[in-house]
Amino acid sequence: xxxxxxxxxTSVSVDARDLYLHGSVQYVDGPPSPLEFLREWVTPNRPVxxxxxxxxxxxxxxxxxxxxxxxxxxxxVSVAVTPNGYADAVLGDRFVMPEERMMKFGAFLDILEKKxxxxxxxxxxxxxxxxxxxxxxxxxxxxxxxxxxEAFGKKPDAVNFWIGEKEAVTSLHKDHYENLYCVISxxxxxxxxxxxxxxxxxxxxxQPATYRQREDGExxxxxxxxxxxxxxxxxxPLQPDLGRYPEFSGACAIHVTLRAGxxxxxxxxxxHHVQQSHGCIAVNFWYDMEYDIKYNYYQFLDAVAGVAKxxxxxxxx
Numbered sequence: 001x002x003x004x005x006x007x008x009x010t011s012v013s014v015d016a017r018d019l020y021l022h023g024s025v026q027y028v029d030g031p032p033s034p035l036e037f038l039r040e041w042v043t044p045n046r047p048v049x050x051x052x053x054x055x056x057x058x059x060x061x062x063x064x065x066x067x068x069x070x071x072x073x074x075x076x077v078s079v080a081v082t083p084n085g086y087a088d089a090v091l092g093d094r095f096v097m098p099e100e101r102m103m104k105f106g107a108f109l110d111i112l113e114k115k116x117x118x119x120x121x122x123x124x125x126x127x128x129x130x131x132x133x134x135x136x137x138x139x140x141x142x143x144x145x146x147x148x149x150e151a152f153g154k155k156p157d158a159v160n161f162w163i164g165e166k167e168a169v170t171s172l173h174k175d176h177y178e179n180l181y182c183v184i185s186x187x188x189x190x191x192x193x194x195x196x197x198x199x200x201x202x203x204x205x206x207q208p209a210t211y212r213q214r215e216d217g218e219x220x221x222x223x224x225x226x227x228x229x230x231x232x233x234x235x236x237p238l239q240p241d242l243g244r245y246p247e248f249s250g251a252c253a254i255h256v257t258l259r260a261g262x263x264x265x266x267x268x269x270x271x272h273h274v275q276q277s278h279g280c281i282a283v284n285f286w287y288d289m290e291y292d293i294k295y296n297y298y299q300f301l302d303a304v305a306g307v308a309k310x311x312x313x314x315x316x317x
Contacts (some may be wrong), residue, residue, distance in 0.1 A: 005308050009199040010250060012301065016196040017252060020044050025192070025256045027051060030263070034150035037265075042151060042178065045267045045294060047192060049256065053263045059140040059184050060261060063281055065109055071136050073106030078125045078133065082211050083219040085120040085167035095206035095230040096221055099213060100125070112165060112279050118217045122164030130161040130283060137161070145180045145263070145285055152178060156285040166278035172201075172233045172271055177286040179266040183258050186280030190264065191237050192254040193271040195298050199305040200250035201271060205229040237273050247309075269298050 017023060030050035032040070041048045054060065080087045080098035087098035111121050123129070131138065144156050157177070174195070181188070193201060208224040235241070240248045258264050266272060268289035276282075289295065 002308075005304070009301075009304065009308060013194075013196045013199070013250065013252070016194055020046060021194055021254075023252070023254060025049055025254060025264075031147050034147045037147055038151040041265055042267065045195070045269070047254075047256075047267055047270065048265050049258060050263045050265070051261065053145075054141075054182050055261055057141050057182075057184075059137070059281075059283070062140055063137075063184055065113065065279075068137075069106050069109055072134065073104065073109070075105050075133070075136070076102050077105045077108065077123060078129065079103055079108055080122045080124050080164075080168075081119045081213065082122075082168075083119055083213075085122075085165070085169050086171055087122065087124065087168070088173075089169075089171035090204075090206060090232055090234045091209075091221065093206060094209040094221055094223070095232050097208065097210045098122075099211045099219075112163075119213060119219065120165050120167045122162075122168035124160075124162055124164065124168070124170075126158065126160050126286075128158035128160060130159045134161045141182075141283055148178075148180050148265075148285070148287065152287045154287060156180075157288050158286040160284050160286070162282040162284070163279065164276065166276065168276065170272070170274035172235060172237055172273040174269050174271045175286070176268055176289050178268050178289055179264075179284055179286055181258065181264040181266055181284040182282060183260050183262055184281040184283060185260050186277040186282075187260075188258040188264075188277075188280060188282060189275040190256045190258060190266075191273040192256065192266070193237070193251050194254075195269040195271075195301070197251040197271070198298070198301050199308060200247050201233055202235060202245045202247060202309075203231045204234055205231055233271070269295075 025047045027049045030053040079101050081101050082098045110116050149155055206229060208227040208230050209221045211219050212222050213219050235245050235248050237253055242249055
């Protein structure tokens with residue numbers, strides 16, 4: 001039973017790569033029509049990078065450090081602070097969230113430019129912070145991606161602003177959003193895995209905790225004592241521990257570099273790990289996914305992957 005189950009799960013992943021994923025992300029000169037976007041990329045759940053879709057945004061030429069300091073320097077903003085650059089990530093037997101610190105945006109820029117404090121600083125609050133904390137910058141971008149909004153039949157649920165140090169890394173995870181990710185300056189490095197690789201991507205449950213920096217500058221991990229355990233992926237896809245998680249060898253990563261002026265369509269339920277160049281600035285638009293048959297298929301695959309893991313544990317015992 002275990003062998004047949006493993007073969008079936010493997011065939012799902014292999015067939016997806018052979019039939020429509022092809023191991024890479026296509027670059028397309030855009031923007032597309034809403035129908036083309038829906039037909040070629042959204043419906044088959046395939047990522048794509050569009051060039052020349054945001055060249056008319058003022059942000060691409062205006063968002064220099066001097067401009068941002070002039071417009072936003074005295075504004076209090078929320079900044080994620082960690083000792084190692086990993087926010088919302090596994091550390092030992094804990095799922096550790098960053099310390100959320102309010103500071104003047106100008107002070108944050110000082111840290112980016114001069115490294116005046118210990119720790120890794122990243123503006124990454126994913127609650128539509130562009131519209132809630134950075135309203136002064138809204139006029140420099142569009143409020144949505146028009147062709148995406150028409151294709152999805154809705155406006156984005158959130159528009160997020162990102163800027164941080166090179167050491168800031170987003171650990172491997174997935175989102176229940178259709179994601180249009182636009183780099184304004186610098187570069188982002190995405191490591192992607194399709195939803196069909198779910199059987200090879202391990203999840204474990206972790207005690208939630210939060211980083212806190214003490215007066216002496218050292219960081220401590222403080223448990224969220226009454227919070228439920230969090231399911232998260234413990235694997236670093238760039239340096240996977242295959243001795244501990246041998247099943248991850250079945251996952252097949254797709255690596256893409258997203259540069260200034262380019263837009264990545266990252267479909268819902270795709271796993272992604274993200275690195276960046278120092279001071280990279282990006283804006284992304286989250287559209288709530290449709291909870292249709294694709295979601296049902298993913299939920300089924302997720303459940304079957306859990307059954308397969310239990311079989312493996314039984315075999316080991």
